[in-house]
Amino acid sequence: MTDYLTPEIKAGLDRARELAERKSSRLRLHSGEEIYRVLRAWDGGFALDRESTPRLRGLVDLYDGSRHLSHCLIVASSEEGGELHVEYKRMTEARSTPPLDFARPDDAPSGLLPRH
Numbered sequence: 001m002t003d004y005l006t007p008e009i010k011a012g013l014d015r016a017r018e019l020a021e022r023k024s025s026r027l028r029l030h031s032g033e034e035i036y037r038v039l040r041a042w043d044g045g046f047a048l049d050r051e052s053t054p055r056l057r058g059l060v061d062l063y064d065g066s067r068h069l070s071h072c073l074i075v076a077s078s079e080e081g082g083e084l085h086v087e088y089k090r091m092t093e094a095r096s097t098p099p100l101d102f103a104r105p106d107d108a109p110s111g112l113l114p115r116h
Helices: 007-024
Strands: 027-031 034-042 045-049 057-064 067-080 083-093
Touching (some): 027 045
Antiparallel strands (some): 027 057, 057 067
């Protein structure tokens, strides 16, 4: 079965889909004091809104809501359909604890009780 849509309806559906994608994304890019919304992400990069985002490059932070995900070294690579496509040169996951200098044994205690 083949469906035909008028150009006006197709344009309206495309705008609605784009608006829904923008609202559903919680990913944010922090570059210094500036914050930009990430429209979508994939392995090796993500897309930003072209009109509200300057061409970025350098070290930035990627957040999911308020949770810090990673530090990224990025380059703006191309523009497509109102989106600025950005690629990672390096991505380091953010950690809530400092890295260990040694291998922790699997049977190590999670904490110690004081002796009184």
